[in-house]
Structures are given as structure tokens and as C-alpha cells.
Amino acid sequence: MSPTIKVLLAEDQSMVREALAALLGLEDDIEVVAQVARGDVVLAAARAHDVDVALLDIEMPGATGIEAAALLHAELPAVKLVVLTTFGRPGYLRSAMESGADAFLVKDAPAAQLAEAIRKVLAGERVIDPTLAAAALAEGANPLTDREREVLRAAEDGSTNAELAAALHLSQGTVRNYLSTAIQKLAARNRAEAVRIAREKGWL
Amino acid sequence: MSPTIKVLLAEDQSMVREALAALLGLEDDIEVVAQVARGDVVLAAARAHDVDVALLDIEMPGATGIEAAALLHAELPAVKLVVLTTFGRPGYLRSAMESGADAFLVKDAPAAQLAEAIRKVLAGERVIDPTLAAAALAEGANPLTDREREVLRAAEDGSTNAELAAALHLSQGTVRNYLSTAIQKLAARNRAEAVRIAREKGWL
DNA sequence: GCCGTCGTATGACATCTGTCATCCGGCACA
DNA sequence: TGTGCCGGATGACAGATGTCATACGACGGC
Known part of the structure; x- marks a missing residue:
């Protein structure tokens, strides 16, 4: 044995x-x-x-x-x-x-x-x-880019655009752009749903 | 024994x-x-x-x-x-x-x-x-009223005010009022954070 | 060398969200 | 009987958010 x-x-x-x-x-x-x-x-x-x-x-x-x-x-x-x-x-x-x-x-x-x-x-x-x-x-691969994932992860706790921008050293507009494209890629209605969907799929 | x-x-x-x-x-x-x-x-x-x-x-x-x-x-x-x-x-x-x-x-x-x-x-x-x-x-007791809790719970998945209003048979304004008072009671910056805080404390 | 994509950014716009004042009816407590 | 609070609602307003067009430099593939 x-x-x-x-x-x-x-x-x-x-x-x-x-x-x-x-x-x-x-x-x-x-x-x-x-x-x-x-x-x-x-x-x-x-x-x-x-x-x-x-x-x-x-x-x-x-x-x-x-x-x-x-x-x-x-x-x-x-x-x-x-x-x-x-x-x-x-x-x-x-x-x-x-x-x-x-x-x-x-x-x-x-x-x-x-x-x-x-x-x-x-x-x-x-x-x-x-x-x-x-x-x-x-399900296919994760459609999010690195930055999109990063911004989504940071947005999880309910931070505002201004806070996200400061934390990630980006302009507020850029933060909104990333969130917008992430929301579209995930077919969500807003950032909160985008976060939820990404989490569920294991994409964060 | x-x-x-x-x-x-x-x-x-x-x-x-x-x-x-x-x-x-x-x-x-x-x-x-x-x-x-x-x-x-x-x-x-x-x-x-x-x-x-x-x-x-x-x-x-x-x-x-x-x-x-x-x-x-x-x-x-x-x-x-x-x-x-x-x-x-x-x-x-x-x-x-x-x-x-x-x-x-x-x-x-x-x-x-x-x-x-x-x-x-x-x-x-x-x-x-x-x-x-x-x-x-x-921590004290749960400061949220029944309705506030209900609305927060429904808002968890990223629903918009219009959807919440429809789902709960309320006017959009009322939904916003409840969320607003919940946000203040929980010292949150927005609904997403309010949901997170309430969840963490076991108040939902 | 050209094309596509990514990261970053701006400005403009429409819509959504959060706040506030105010109102009503019902109900409980003093 | 009055004083609150809760559920529900409206309207107005400021600020946040989401969308879109557009731009530029870097980089990778063809």
C-alpha cells in the first residue's frame, strides 16, 4: 500500500x-x-x-x-x-x-x-x-480592461467620482468614461449593477 | 454517564x-x-x-x-x-x-x-x-424603519428609482425620500454605501 | 506604415439622485 | 386634545452620474 x-x-x-x-x-x-x-x-x-x-x-x-x-x-x-x-x-x-x-x-x-x-x-x-x-x-473571457476593473473595484464601496479620481490619480471625466464603458460591456443600468454583475462572474 | x-x-x-x-x-x-x-x-x-x-x-x-x-x-x-x-x-x-x-x-x-x-x-x-x-x-438598535429597510433591500441590485417605485407601488419621490433618510441615518454618501453599511451591521 | 486598442483627457448634454420644504391622514402616547 | 412619528406624496433645486463625440500618444499586429 x-x-x-x-x-x-x-x-x-x-x-x-x-x-x-x-x-x-x-x-x-x-x-x-x-x-x-x-x-x-x-x-x-x-x-x-x-x-x-x-x-x-x-x-x-x-x-x-x-x-x-x-x-x-x-x-x-x-x-x-x-x-x-x-x-x-x-x-x-x-x-x-x-x-x-x-x-x-x-x-x-x-x-x-x-x-x-x-x-x-x-x-x-x-x-x-x-x-x-x-x-x-x-460565458467567454472577462471583457473588462485592467483599468476598468480597477475603477469598478474602487467604486464598490460607494465612492463618488471625485473620490475615485483622487484615489486613482485620474481626472473625474476619465473615471466616468471607464465606468460608462464597463456599464455598457456588462449590460448594466448603472455602476452598482455593473459591480454586482462583475462580482458574480468572478471578473473583479 | x-x-x-x-x-x-x-x-x-x-x-x-x-x-x-x-x-x-x-x-x-x-x-x-x-x-x-x-x-x-x-x-x-x-x-x-x-x-x-x-x-x-x-x-x-x-x-x-x-x-x-x-x-x-x-x-x-x-x-x-x-x-x-x-x-x-x-x-x-x-x-x-x-x-x-x-x-x-x-x-x-x-x-x-x-x-x-x-x-x-x-x-x-x-x-x-x-x-x-x-x-x-x-451599536444600538437598527435605526431604519420597515419601509426604509424594504427600499434599501430592493435597491441592492442596482435598480433605478423608477424601477423601485414600480416594484414597491410607491411614487418615485417617495422612494427617493426613503433612500435619502436611510442615507442620512447611516451616514452614507449615497445609496450604494448605505446598502453596504446596513448589510455590514446586519440591519437588512 | 497603417489600423485597432488602450489609457487618458475634455466639453457638452440629458438624466438620475439626493436634499429640502411642505403637505396629508392615521395612529400612539401623554 | 394636542404632539409627534410613520407612511405616503409633491415640487423645486443642486449636484452627481451616464453618454457621446472627439482628441492624442503609445503600443501591437499585419
């Missing part, structure tokens, strides 16, 4: 993280050797523990699971990457795959899929929800 | 739910006898399984954990209620307690607190994070 699979678990909510660890602890062939709560300590922990698989939540302080995945993929290419998230946003799937993820799971999938995914990626397979994959492909 | 504590687990994300079940399964004196993924089936499940404690996530389809708590409290007052949530919004704590909750936990508290809280509520204690309790008291 093969040696146990060493897993790194990155998830910011302690209760969920430890619960997932308990879940994986029930599997004979899997051992959680490290747990972290922030995206920016993932690499160090992976180095310190010589892990086989990293299980990464996307929503984390410090760095997102996707950013952590990109870093791990570059620095420790032997480590397999399973990205786990609450939101099945097609844009997330796309960027996770671009960052080198081997599996992409949503948290409302059955728990059994987690251990299964870990074994599969270790065997060289890729694990993706087919529905989500179809959605990601159907 | 006392008989095992029968727990009902209500949480919409399967992976998290089953992971929490695995976590609680490690405790000798606790048994998860029922799992549900929607708020509106909690009562029926509690009736069917004669549970001692209900563990309720707030964010669920069908009905929120808080609504489910109120219903359980009214119909099966013997069942102890532990409310669990991602967001430590003081307004959530307030309404959970008003709905008869015995404990209020946030998901980024250490996992050990979960089993501990279950035992404590069964012993008649109440379990609340002191920091959160202080925040809830310091």
Missing part, C-alpha cells in the same frame, strides 16, 4: 478548516500535515512540510487561494493544487485553472468529493464540475 | 455541513442525528428526530437560521439553539438572541468551541462572544 497523502489545508475560518481536517482525518490514506488561515503563508508552510497536495480556499486574507496557487505552481510545481470555494463563479474557475490548479470544487458539493479529488489529482487527473466548466466556457 | 446529545445540523453547503458532522462525530457524547440544507425544513426534521440541540447556519435558502430559530423556539421550546454564522454582524447577534438562540458562534472561532457550546447550552448556559456582544450593544 502507498504511503499516506500529505495535505496542506488553507482556509481562513477556523471552524470550517478544522472541520475539514476532521473530515479528511477519517480517510486512512490522507493526513493533514499543515493548516494555515492566510493566503500569504501558504508557500512557506508547503515548503516546511513537504506536502503532496494543497487544498486552497479562495476567499482568504493576505492573498487569495488563486494567488497562492499561482505561487505554489511556480515555486513547487510538484505540489498538486485543489481549489475550494463557496462561490461557483465561472471567472474563478477560469483564473484558478490559469494559475495551475488541478481541481476546482465548490463547497456545496458532497463532502465525499473532497477526498476523491485529492486522490485523483495525485494520480494526475483533473477534477472540475462539468456544469461549471460549461458555464465558464459559455 | 449521561446519554448522548442528539444534534440537528442545518447548513446549506454540503461540504461544510458534512465536515462539521465529522468534527462533532469525534466527540463521544455528541451524535448528529439529522442534517438539513435548507432553513424551511428545520422544524420538520427537529420534530422527526427528537433532537436536543439545533445547530443553525444563518445563510441558508428557504429560510435563514434566525427564522428557523424563531420557529423552533415557538414550537419546540425544549430544543436548545446554537446559531452559527460566517459574519459576526452585531445585528445578526441581536436578532438571533431575540429569536431565542442560546448560543451565537462565528465560523472563525476555534472548532473546539462548537462542542463546548453545545454542552453549555444543554446545561442551561448561554454562549456569546464577549467582543461581539459589546459591539452589538455599542
Whole structure:
């Protein structure tokens, strides 16, 4: 029989993280050797523990699971990457795959899929929800330019044009232009809806 | 030794739910006898399984954990209620307690607190994070009227005044008045920020 | 070398949003 | 019985927002 699979678990909510660890602890062939709560300590922990698989939540302080995945993929290419998230946003799937993820799971999938995914990626397979994959492909790529995304992100908290202009070192007119084109690209009625749509698709 | 504590687990994300079940399964004196993924089936499940404690996530389809708590409290007052949530919004704590909750936990508290809280509520204690309790008291009550809340909630998706007026059977001017007073009460700069602030405080 | 796109900017315009004063009817509390 | 507050409404006004045409330099592809 093969040696146990060493897993790194990155998830910011302690209760969920430890619960997932308990879940994986029930599997004979899997051992959680490290747990972290922030995206920016993932690499160090992976180095310190010589892990086989990293299980990464996307929503984390410090760095997102996707950013952590990109870093791990570059620095420790032997480590397999399973990205786990609450939101099945097609844009997330796309960027996770671009960052080198081997599996992409949503948290409302059955728990059994987690251990299964870990074994599969270790065997060289890729694990993706087919529905989500179809959605990601159907939706097309992010139509927003870098600047448009930046302005939308800054506008999320309800800042006015003047504040956005000051924060981004742009003229007010330019801010309005970017927001206007973003609103049109997203078929929104105003900036608030544009933000919502972009968030939903994982384009921010 | 006392008989095992029968727990009902209500949480919409399967992976998290089953992971929490695995976590609680490690405790000798606790048994998860029922799992549900929607708020509106909690009562029926509690009736069917004669549970001692209900563990309720707030964010669920069908009905929120808080609504489910109120219903359980009214119909099966013997069942102890532990409310669990991602967001430590003081307004959530307030309404959970008003709905008869015995404990209020946030998901980024250490996992050990979960089993501990279950035992404590069964012993008649109440379990609340002191920091959160202080925040809830310091913040005061929800300053918004019913209508203001309703309009804010409807405005969340980026609807225009005209659409809000149509949806709520109000005149456009009235919609603007409500939004204006809400914006002032929340010390926001515009509706978007007002929505954000109200959400953060758990006032929507 | 030309064309398209991006980033940046301006000015003009129409519309939307936020504020304020004011009004009415109903209802609760003193 | 009067004094408020809430729900609902109107009208007027200032300022914010969204749209459009237009412009220029940089850069990439053909």
C-alpha cells in the first residue's frame, strides 16, 4: 500500500478548516500535515512540510487561494493544487485553472468529493464540475480592461467620482468614461449593477 | 454517564455541513442525528428526530437560521439553539438572541468551541462572544424603519428609482425620500454605501 | 506604415439622485 | 386634545452620474 497523502489545508475560518481536517482525518490514506488561515503563508508552510497536495480556499486574507496557487505552481510545481470555494463563479474557475490548479470544487458539493479529488489529482487527473466548466466556457473571457476593473473595484464601496479620481490619480471625466464603458460591456443600468454583475462572474 | 446529545445540523453547503458532522462525530457524547440544507425544513426534521440541540447556519435558502430559530423556539421550546454564522454582524447577534438562540458562534472561532457550546447550552448556559456582544450593544438598535429597510433591500441590485417605485407601488419621490433618510441615518454618501453599511451591521 | 486598442483627457448634454420644504391622514402616547 | 412619528406624496433645486463625440500618444499586429 502507498504511503499516506500529505495535505496542506488553507482556509481562513477556523471552524470550517478544522472541520475539514476532521473530515479528511477519517480517510486512512490522507493526513493533514499543515493548516494555515492566510493566503500569504501558504508557500512557506508547503515548503516546511513537504506536502503532496494543497487544498486552497479562495476567499482568504493576505492573498487569495488563486494567488497562492499561482505561487505554489511556480515555486513547487510538484505540489498538486485543489481549489475550494463557496462561490461557483465561472471567472474563478477560469483564473484558478490559469494559475495551475488541478481541481476546482465548490463547497456545496458532497463532502465525499473532497477526498476523491485529492486522490485523483495525485494520480494526475483533473477534477472540475462539468456544469461549471460549461458555464465558464459559455460565458467567454472577462471583457473588462485592467483599468476598468480597477475603477469598478474602487467604486464598490460607494465612492463618488471625485473620490475615485483622487484615489486613482485620474481626472473625474476619465473615471466616468471607464465606468460608462464597463456599464455598457456588462449590460448594466448603472455602476452598482455593473459591480454586482462583475462580482458574480468572478471578473473583479 | 449521561446519554448522548442528539444534534440537528442545518447548513446549506454540503461540504461544510458534512465536515462539521465529522468534527462533532469525534466527540463521544455528541451524535448528529439529522442534517438539513435548507432553513424551511428545520422544524420538520427537529420534530422527526427528537433532537436536543439545533445547530443553525444563518445563510441558508428557504429560510435563514434566525427564522428557523424563531420557529423552533415557538414550537419546540425544549430544543436548545446554537446559531452559527460566517459574519459576526452585531445585528445578526441581536436578532438571533431575540429569536431565542442560546448560543451565537462565528465560523472563525476555534472548532473546539462548537462542542463546548453545545454542552453549555444543554446545561442551561448561554454562549456569546464577549467582543461581539459589546459591539452589538455599542451599536444600538437598527435605526431604519420597515419601509426604509424594504427600499434599501430592493435597491441592492442596482435598480433605478423608477424601477423601485414600480416594484414597491410607491411614487418615485417617495422612494427617493426613503433612500435619502436611510442615507442620512447611516451616514452614507449615497445609496450604494448605505446598502453596504446596513448589510455590514446586519440591519437588512 | 497603417489600423485597432488602450489609457487618458475634455466639453457638452440629458438624466438620475439626493436634499429640502411642505403637505396629508392615521395612529400612539401623554 | 394636542404632539409627534410613520407612511405616503409633491415640487423645486443642486449636484452627481451616464453618454457621446472627439482628441492624442503609445503600443501591437499585419
